[in-house]
Amino acid sequence: MKGAQYLLLPGPTPIPQRVARAMDRPMINHRGPVFKEILEEVIDGVKKIYRTKEHLLIYPASGTGGLEAAVVNFISPGDKVLAISIGVFGDRFAEIAAQFGAQVEKMDFAWGTGADPEQVKARIEQDKNGEIKAVLITHNETSTGAFNDIKSIREALGDHPALFMVDAVSGLAAIELRMDEWGLDVVISGSQKAFMIPPGLSFMAFNERALKIQQKNQNNKYYWDVSLGLQYLAKGQTAVTPPISLYYGLQEALRMMLEEGLDNILTRHAKYREMVRVSLNAMGLQLFTEDGCASSAVTSVLAPAGIGSNGIRKYMLEEFNIILAGGQQSLDNVIFRLGHLGYVRELDLISVLAALEITLLKFGHSLELGVGVKKAQEILQNAKAD
Ligand SMILES: Cc1ncc(COP(=O)(O)O)c(C=O)c1O
Structure with a gap:
């Protein structure tokens, strides 16, 4: 299914x-x-x-x-x-x-x-x-x-x-x-x-x-x-x-x-950015942008050395029905992009990060299952506690 x-x-x-x-x-x-x-x-x-x-x-x-x-x-x-x-x-x-x-x-x-x-x-x-x-x-x-x-x-x-x-x-x-x-x-x-x-x-x-x-x-x-x-x-x-x-x-x-209120919308997007960035870092992936100018709308990630980002996207689509964006022009097959703007729900992000861990393992990237998901969960938990 x-x-x-x-x-x-x-x-x-x-x-x-x-x-x-x-x-x-x-x-x-x-x-x-x-x-x-x-x-x-x-x-x-x-x-x-x-x-x-x-x-x-x-x-x-x-x-x-x-x-x-x-x-x-x-x-x-x-x-x-x-x-x-x-x-x-x-x-x-x-x-x-x-x-x-x-x-x-x-x-x-x-x-x-x-x-x-x-x-x-x-x-x-x-x-x-x-x-x-x-x-x-x-x-x-x-x-x-x-x-x-x-x-x-x-x-x-x-x-x-x-x-x-x-x-x-x-x-x-x-x-x-x-x-x-x-x-x-x-x-x-x-x-x-x-x-x-x-x-x-x-x-x-x-x-x-x-x-x-x-x-x-x-x-x-x-x-x-x-x-x-x-x-x-x-x-x-x-x-x-x-x-x-x-x-x-x-x-x-x-x-x-x-x-919802514009300020709350902006805070929610900033939380998505944190969840995604901290989680991807924990998976051992390299982010394409520095923290200071990192977007709350989309996160770009470099595929691990030797693994094309388009292969990762293809697997995510075929196995999990997850649609990620590729890199454009010189970044094609180099980065993939996770959009997290608009009507994206926090638990969708957790699911996508979980699927990404499985995908990365499949492509031979070494990581411990759950390492990135846990970080995203922690950010979510802290946000709920505020
Ligand atoms: C920053 C920015 N400008 C312009 C455009 C072009 O918009 P459209 O593809 O709707 O013509 C896009 C589309 O993604 C965009 O992200």
């Missing part, structure tokens, strides 16, 4: 029953009063998760669509852009900007680390004439399991006028982010991560400063045009036909998130 699957990807993530049931409802008129109420509730709810009172639009799109929306609205062809990258998704944001004609200067940091605010500060201080129009950065680099210290990097920009644009697709609601308090101008996220609903919605928040810049933007656009989106939002509608079922799901997921 195969039994239920354990989906431990850094997106898409498991969906709670409440959300699945909420989505199983008939279609309604997206230009009618019921949808208007749903739209207003979800815009308000997503803003709470962003900790913003600024503008927010929801696009029927994946996270990449949200990144493209940000680029086409807030960066004009020829603009100089500083793109900070610590992995695949930092590279992607830079590439989208380049595709739309920006002059992109990459600032790369080693994969597995976070960007150094001091180096960013030094580069920004050189830009005496304010030639850099935007700084692009990833909140949580899903490909490596490292996160950027967004608050410190924003502080490093000081009063430089560049727009600070953050890809928080996989980080939002798993790792702290305070859009207004930290002075973030544009923040993008996606539905299939900590929001606990299927892929298909992208959220983009932007402040008044960004909106002013958008109004002078030179790109041709229609689908992504913020002005169009805002015009419809003022009437309680979306510019194009929305994926209504996803809105039902989002409404229910936000109710769950607000019932």
Whole structure:
């Protein structure tokens, strides 16, 4: 018997029953009063998760669509852009900007680390004439399991006028982010991560400063045009036909998130990170990121020497119906990634860690059964005692 699957990807993530049931409802008129109420509730709810009172639009799109929306609205062809990258998704944001004609200067940091605010500060201080129009950065680099210290990097920009644009697709609601308090101008996220609903919605928040810049933007656009989106939002509608079922799901997921409380959600994700990291260490595995920049959304692990990470994933899938993510690009077959964001339950993690121990033994890695599971249990026990 195969039994239920354990989906431990850094997106898409498991969906709670409440959300699945909420989505199983008939279609309604997206230009009618019921949808208007749903739209207003979800815009308000997503803003709470962003900790913003600024503008927010929801696009029927994946996270990449949200990144493209940000680029086409807030960066004009020829603009100089500083793109900070610590992995695949930092590279992607830079590439989208380049595709739309920006002059992109990459600032790369080693994969597995976070960007150094001091180096960013030094580069920004050189830009005496304010030639850099935007700084692009990833909140949580899903490909490596490292996160950027967004608050410190924003502080490093000081009063430089560049727009600070953050890809928080996989980080939002798993790792702290305070859009207004930290002075973030544009923040993008996606539905299939900590929001606990299927892929298909992208959220983009932007402040008044960004909106002013958008109004002078030179790109041709229609689908992504913020002005169009805002015009419809003022009437309680979306510019194009929305994926209504996803809105039902989002409404229910936000109710769950607000019932739990954002601070509690972040604490829960931090606990998952600890459980996983301490347990993997105890199994004698090497983690790909240092503790200081280790993500609460996803953990990357190096496969033991001589054992490909894809073999481990294949065995876990075939024997236990556990779905783990592989490494991307140069990390393919080198690392595997355990996603622990959204609707992941603590006992699921314990089960997955137990199965991983059996798998590692099968591949000849030496360990004592239970050594990692015990560590995770201890963290859980301590958390319950608090
Ligand atoms: C940080 C980050 N940015 C962007 C994306 C792209 O999102 P999508 O695959 O939904 O287009 C992802 C997807 O995993 C991501 O993790």
